[in-house]
Amino acid sequence: MTPTRPIQALSAALAALALGTAAQAEDVLKIGAPLALTGGLADEGHKQELVWKMWTDKVNAAGGIDVGGTKMKVEVVEYDYQTDGKRAGQLAEKLINDDEVDVLMAPFGSGHTKIVAAVAERYQVPLVACVASSTSVYDQGFEYLFGTLAPNTGMTESMVAEFKAKMPELGTVAIYGRDDVFPKSMATATSDSAKAAGLEVVYEELYPVGAIDHSAALSSIKALAPDWIYMTGYTQDLILGRKQMQDLGIEAPIITMVTGPAYKEFTEGLGELADGVTSSTWWHHATGYTDVAGAWSSTDAFYQDFLEASGGEDPDYVHGSCAAALDVVADAAARAGTTEPVALRDALAATDLETFYGPIKFGANGMNQGREMPIIQVQGEAIKILYPENIADAEMTFLQ
Amino acid sequence: MGFAQILANGMVLGTLYACIAIGFSLVWGVLNVINMLHGSFIVLGGYLTYFAWAYTGISPVLILPFVAALLFGLGYGLQYLFINKVVSAPVLTTLTLTFGLDMILYNLMTVFFTATPRRVSMEFGRLEFWGVAMPVDRLIGMGLALLLTALLFVVLKTSRIGRAIVAVRMDREAAALMGIKVNHIYAITFGIAALMAGAAGSVFAMVFPVTTNLSGVFLGKAFVICVIGGLGGVSGALVGGLALGIIESFAGVLIGPQNAITVGFVLMLVLLIVRPQGLVGVKGYE
Numbered sequence: 215m216t217p218t219r220p221i222q223a224l225s226a227a228l229a230a231l232a233l234g235t236a237a238q239a240e241d242v243l244k245i246g247a248p249l250a251l252t253g254g255l256a257d258e259g260h261k262q263e264l265v266w267k268m269w270t271d272k273v274n275a276a277g278g279i280d281v282g283g284t285k286m287k288v289e290v291v292e293y294d295y296q297t298d299g300k301r302a303g304q305l306a307e308k309l310i311n312d313d314e315v316d317v318l319m320a321p322f323g324s325g326h327t328k329i330v331a332a333v334a335e336r337y338q339v340p341l342v343a344c345v346a347s348s349t350s351v352y353d354q355g356f357e358y359l360f361g362t363l364a365p366n367t368g369m370t371e372s373m374v375a376e377f378k379a380k381m382p383e384l385g386t387v388a389i390y391g392r393d394d395v396f397p398k399s400m401a402t403a404t405s406d407s408a409k410a411a412g413l414e415v416v417y418e419e420l421y422p423v424g425a426i427d428h429s430a431a432l433s434s435i436k437a438l439a440p441d442w443i444y445m446t447g448y449t450q451d452l453i454l455g456r457k458q459m460q461d462l463g464i465e466a467p468i469i470t471m472v473t474g475p476a477y478k479e480f481t482e483g484l485g486e487l488a489d490g491v492t493s494s495t496w497w498h499h500a501t502g503y504t505d506v507a508g509a510w511s512s513t514d515a516f517y518q519d520f521l522e523a524s525g526g527e528d529p530d531y532v533h534g535s536c537a538a539a540l541d542v543v544a545d546a547a548a549r550a551g552t553t554e555p556v557a558l559r560d561a562l563a564a565t566d567l568e569t570f571y572g573p574i575k576f577g578a579n580g581m582n583q584g585r586e587m588p589i590i591q592v593q594g595e596a597i598k599i600l601y602p603e604n605i606a607d608a609e610m611t612f613l614q
Numbered sequence: 615m616g617f618a619q620i621l622a623n624g625m626v627l628g629t630l631y632a633c634i635a636i637g638f639s640l641v642w643g644v645l646n647v648i649n650m651l652h653g654s655f656i657v658l659g660g661y662l663t664y665f666a667w668a669y670t671g672i673s674p675v676l677i678l679p680f681v682a683a684l685l686f687g688l689g690y691g692l693q694y695l696f697i698n699k700v701v702s703a704p705v706l707t708t709l710t711l712t713f714g715l716d717m718i719l720y721n722l723m724t725v726f727f728t729a730t731p732r733r734v735s736m737e738f739g740r741l742e743f744w745g746v747a748m749p750v751d752r753l754i755g756m757g758l759a760l761l762l763t764a765l766l767f768v769v770l771k772t773s774r775i776g777r778a779i780v781a782v783r784m785d786r787e788a789a790a791l792m793g794i795k796v797n798h799i800y801a802i803t804f805g806i807a808a809l810m811a812g813a814a815g816s817v818f819a820m821v822f823p824v825t826t827n828l829s830g831v832f833l834g835k836a837f838v839i840c841v842i843g844g845l846g847g848v849s850g851a852l853v854g855g856l857a858l859g860i861i862e863s864f865a866g867v868l869i870g871p872q873n874a875i876t877v878g879f880v881l882m883l884v885l886l887i888v889r890p891q892g893l894v895g896v897k898g899y900e
Contacts, residue, residue, distance in 0.1 A: 252721055256826075257729045393872055421871040424831045426822060429623040430866025430874065450731035453823040457733075461740050461749030483823050485735040 241286045246309030247319040253297025258322035265537040279544045282551035306333040316553040324348035324395040331359045340559045344539035348399040352579040360580045362535045369494045369587045370407040380610045388417035388440040397446035442468040453483040467612040488592045490613040497534035508541030508569040516570045538571035626752045628859025633759035633814040635839035636851040637807030643845040644783040650712040653833030654719045659815020660824035678816040682809045689808025694801040731823035755817040767848040841882045844895015853894045
């Protein structure tokens with residue numbers, strides 16, 4: 215069921231209208247964002263909103279960005295699309311036509327990004343997606359779409375190789391994924407990578423969106439006793455999945471949950487049960503990038519600012535990727551010297567930037583190719599980086 | 615994998631399902647209202663239990679009666695103040711009203727609690743017998759679900775209020791002529807349904823992560839269970855819940871978890887065609 219909050223939407227619209235009128239008086243780079251501020255993805259939408267506010271406050275306080283010799287302030291115009299994909303598309307059109315934004319930011323997730331990307335392409339307005347990683351979004355021939363997350367396949371190949379190196383006797387894997395755009399593509403990519411690396415995939419099933427019990431699938435997995443259990447899904451699925459593994463007495467040397475440990479809610483919800491669970495993620499605040507371009511000169515500088523803005527919460531990859539996405543837009547506008555959409559699009563395509571989030575360089579399909587994504591593991595109460603080696607801070611531990 | 619383990623998984627899941635559906639079935643059967651608020655009531659019960667546990671450390675089992683009482687008050691108030699005004703209107707009107715109330719409750723919960731999944735992370739361990747592993751928290755949940763269902767059964771069968779509820783369900787006009795305050799009974803019925811939902815939420819907070827996203831899932835399950843089990847009595851929710859739990863458990867193993875939920879819906883469709891009153895429902899309430 216999709217909830218609505220008409221009063222908030224109306225106030226947001228009025229506020230945006232008022233801001234829009236004021237903004238015309240000075241040079242402003244306008245960034246449009248349909249956000250899921252209510253509904254099922256509200257948590258994720260608020261994450262995007264928070265870091266974009268942090269970014270614009272910081273950049274505007276420093277005088278704005280230099281575009282063709284003019285200092286421009288940056289303004290994010292946002293609307294709540296209530297986690298309703300169709301509405302996200304309608305609001306993207308509104309942002310382009312009524313608010314006349316220079317560039318769009320995509321909402322959370324591959325599914326909704328695809329919808330907004332079709333609108334952006336039709337109006338030829340650049341769209342930067344910070345939380346869409348499924349290649350299926352980028353292989354539609356969209357020329358105005360750019361994504362700061364890297365392809366899923368890169369993530370799974372490096373994970374299989376790393377685990378085989380750390381556990382040479384690794385032979386069997388059970389893969390259990392949520393039947394949804396991103397979790398499904400990660401499950402499929404892992405299956406392909408595992409088979410290519412010579413592992414035997416002993417169980418490969420998907421569970422439907424809305425599943426509130428995994429005992430049937432997990433009981434099947436228990437009987438197969440795999441060396442590695444790989445489960446994908448959203449946080450609530452993974453908390454339940456890990457707990458039910460414990461309930462049913464299922465053990466394996468490696469348990470991977472994507473992208474569970476990347477979120478604080480996962481470790482909080484599971485307590486000690488989270489210990490030892492591995493995952494891959496696009497970014498973690500423990501990664502130590504320094505002397506980089508953008509609003510923050512290092513990962514730690516971003517982390518400290520974030521702690522202050524969030525009241526002590528830890529950032530996850532959504533925060534990192536979305537904040538860095540605005541660095542990308544600012545960098546492109548500065549290089550293009552104009553906010554004209556086609557020039558901005560060309561400048562985005564030529565991006566080659568080191569940020570606190572890591573390197574960003576778009577491939578031919580618009581996806582970020584310039585990254586080796588971290589493999590992480592919950593060790594005690596901390597999240598440790600196992601891979602890549604240049605930022606690793608712990609050795610992998612096994613659960614059995 | 616053993617037949618016994620699949621059956622045990624299904625039975626435990628089924629009892630939890632019954633716990634979801636019982637209040638929904640009561641309101642539908644007695645008031646002829648399809649209560650769209652039901653899923654959010656369960657989630658609210660879960661959140662209240664979680665926060666009470668997180669701040670005081672008291673076991674969810676002890677928190678349950680307080681949450682249930684609070685939800686009873688909320689349910690009674692909503693029915694008395696709002697739903698009673700349109701309770702005699704066609705079912706679409708009451709459905710729309712509860713849908714609107716649900717949107718308000720759902721969004722208030724999202725604003726105040728956020729949609730972040732939260733779980734009462736108490737580990738109760740598991741029991742193993744004859745090669746069957748059973749998590750203790752689910753067994754507690756199962757016990758509570760059965761206890762609540764039995765209590766409701768006894769209340770409906772033996773108490774004055776229970777008899778009044780049954781009388782109103784059978785014939786509203788005749789009940790009114792016998793001196794029963796129909797609006798009061800409606801509000802009590804809705805309150806009991808909310809109480810059962812709140813109690814289910816407390817049980818679920820021990821077993822599942824609580825998030826507002828689950829409200830629609832719970833509502834959907836309640837609907838399917840009522841159609842399978844049938845309306846008009848406590849037994850319908852129990853039989854429907856157990857049937858759905860066991861079917862999903864076997865289907866998950868035999869034809870894959872992806873199709874398990876579909877099997878439940880197919881069963882619902884078949885029953886609607888061949889036995890619209892459900893497996894144990896009273897004819898005339900379908």
